[in-house]
Amino acid sequence: MKGYLLRRAVLLVPTLIGISLLAFLLANLTPGDPAAEFLRRTTDQVPTPAQVAAERHDLGLDRPVPLQYLSWLGRAIRGDLGVSYTTQRSVTAELAQRIPATPQIALPAALLALLIGVTLGTISAVNRNRFLDQIVRIGALAGAAMPSFWLATLLINYFAVQFSLVPVAGRDQPSSYILPIVTLAVTPAAVLARFTRSTVLEVLGEDFVRTARAKGLRERIVVRRHALRAALVPVVTAFGTSLGHLAAGTVIVETIFAWPGVGKLALDSILERDYPVIEAFVVYTGITFVAISLAVDLSYVLLDPRVRIGAARQ
């Protein structure tokens, strides 16, 4: 196990270098000059060539691109992610401020999605081709197809504007969390419901389930203790992917609900050509996905006793 974990940690390094290099190249290939963009926003005018040149020098953008990347990499290794072109604060400070806000809605949304998705998917599978199954399947289809910006606006309109039950946006009060969490949870819940239905149906046809029924166990026990556990491995994989996307920030929901999370930060940094923040976000996302992927792999051990992490091939 320790060896496995160490190998995964070591593999993280070239992964991060690879994705940061790719992001750096793509950012530099995108049309638009970060210095000119910064000046336009902060001076409220189209900058002169002299001003742009001075700002490019100040931001280090007049150096060759490979040198810029190597310089960034050298500092990043030492924990210095540079200075944001937009706010002129350290990128580390920017990320430190924004990162905690995203899991505040992403984690509850993921858990809610898991709870609803697995429950409904199981109910749907057990009641295959009956009314409940049809309802869940239609609901899951609608949930998966529903655009989050539309759902968010709809929820705000009814629960905040018409009935004044929750605030429209922001995170001043505990009730502020409800609408963004529900909005975020709908699509992954729908996906997980469909996935769970599919895997549970598959497992319900297995011999060991037939055996459990033949032994006289109640259907509820057969589904909960036997079928569901076996069906959860692929569901956890799907959940891990959803969690990764949520943790990396959900731009649309954060924009609509004025949530100061890392997804909105990423969007703004792309629009403003804030290269240091783009790089830092890519690194953060890479680490997040790798960590979640590792957690998912480790969870297989808990769910399936046949799985041994790092066991020698037999």
Place this chain on the structure above:
Amino acid sequence: MFTLARALSLALVLVLTAPGFGSVARSEAPKATANLTVGVSQDQYVLSGPRVGLGMYPLNANIFETLTYLSPDYKVKPLLAVRWKFRPPNTWRFYLRKGVKFQDGQSFNATAVKEGLFDRLAKIPGGSTVAAGPQSAIVVNTYTIDFTPTEKDLRVPEQLVHPSNGVVAPGTDPGKKPVGTGPFRFVEYLQNERIVVERNPTYWGAKARLNRITFRFYPDATTRRQALQAGDVDVIFEVSRPDVQSLKSKFTIMSSKVGAYEAMYANIHGQAPYDILHDVRVRQAIAYGIDRKLLVSRVLFGLANTSQSMVPPSSLSPYASLVKGYPYDPAKARALLDKAGWKVGSGGIRQKNGRPLKLTLVSGFPSAEVHRPIPVFLQSELKKIGIDLSIVERPDSASYQALITSGQGDLYLENGNQNDANPGFLPVLLFYTGGSGASAPYQKLFAPGPTFDRLIAPSLTEVNPKKVRKAVAEAMHYIVDKEAIVIGLAGIYRVYAMKRSVRGFVPHPSFISVRWDHVSLAG
């Protein structure tokens, strides 16, 4: 399964409720009724470095004040400077207001202005609109200061109105705790959430009528509108035009005079295939072929006028009428195109020597979203006179500027603001070829040439503001009416929406110059 569900439910409750506690940075809003909440768009404050602007720009929280102020009719008014005088060849002498204190108790005087304004501007790499150097400001006496820009600049008082030229209290850190002389003082700032200010009890002028103002950041315009409808905020900025209809039955809608413009710039120096607009007849045909009254009434919901000057008429008064613009005359447009050799071909699109009259409209300043659905409207209008207009949208100004630099377009659609009192600022910056402070990419595409340069030159060499306005109006008459290089579409009003209980709000055509000291809440 049940155990798992219970565990998940418990985790969910914990995670849902935990964030509500321990958020030590957030303060409870006071219950007094004289507290106003304003919904504004994205937080774009620069928090560090020489361009730091917390509380100053782009959201002006009235913490700082400038030496001069831009009135809603684009006049320069005294503020922290009571009067000023030009001393040739290039020095401005400002006589400062007495009896003013900074919010931390420091005295406001010439030394404070030198340190808190001009020396601050001098540290900006590449300079600001006001070109200050380390030796530019000289204290004459306690309340008199001389300022000599590093370049010849006869528009200093007009430029100093911009909130980014606020006077910062010496020795303070404007990125953490901004201290100025304004009617409100800083209370709290949560990045991307809110900035809170409270009445300054030692303000030199009439004390603010509000106890506290909370500016809340809502990047999405629909959310801002919903926040007003839900009662979460009292006032909102930058109301989108379709939202005005849904708000006006229950809320007060206030619009300013023209403060911005929608205009197309014609690429008159383009290389093939972007060389069609070299011909002034084609440009004029485009100008005649657009029904601006329809644009204003149907597309812009009446929240604009048909001004085509590209500079707000208020800032050109009393010479604004020199810029006539083009009436809607599709017959004349067709006649011009016929004369230019563009004959109607198959599908109603004109052709000349086998080449279709196809133009590319680039939309993206400040973003494509701001202009929608104007490009589609223009496409439909120009099709009626036989022009095939293809639309290229750019999501942000950076990628739009890249297309300006590459010259890959015939027409460029822009929405611009006039945020200071210098009417010639934008025409000089974009089109003037005589100085070093112009924008080379714009000149490459749009520069009208020596006649324009000669007409607008007095705006750079005259001290008298009236002569400046006349010169700019004459230059705009040339560039709009004669040459149709600037094809103005509409003068845009600034729209604010608020609860009916809000009193004393003056809708300024420049968002960044709104004053809150006269605003109050009834009831």
